[in-house]
Amino acid sequence: MAKDWQAVADAINTRMEQLGFSQKELSQRSKVSPATLRLMQQGADASRSATTLAAVSTALGWQADQLENVAAGRPLSDGDESVSLRDEVEALRSDVAKLRTGLEDLAARVDRLSKK
Structure with a gap:
């Protein structure tokens, strides 16, 4: 076939x-x-x-x-595994965005402190 x-x-x-x-x-x-x-x-x-x-x-x-x-x-098949993987990917993307924001804030603070 x-x-x-x-x-x-x-x-x-x-x-x-x-x-x-x-x-x-x-x-x-x-x-x-x-x-x-x-x-x-x-x-x-x-x-x-x-x-x-x-x-x-x-x-x-x-x-x-x-x-x-x-x-x-x-x-x-549209099993639970594909749904959970999609949810996991979205959660990871959200976590990465939060980490990126936190790092940018930290870099700005370090920059301000180094100028003092």
Whole structure:
């Protein structure tokens, strides 16, 4: 049975958008080359190894067999893990923004003290 590579592309692109991942970040997390990811994101009709699909699935916060299931025509599961990962990413973004603000305040205080 032929694999649905366009469904895989759609799943990857949607998930990357949800997580705010760039292609470079996904490549680093999955250890899959940017060229291979680009082809996957375009839905190129090319066989992908189970290892590659598992690496990308895991990097996107899914079970390792998620993209293999999508390629085989099984629906993308919208399990609790994807919701909790999305929530976790949002919480981390909020924490980083708070840290950035705190560091800027600290730098301003140090600057003021050094001018005295």
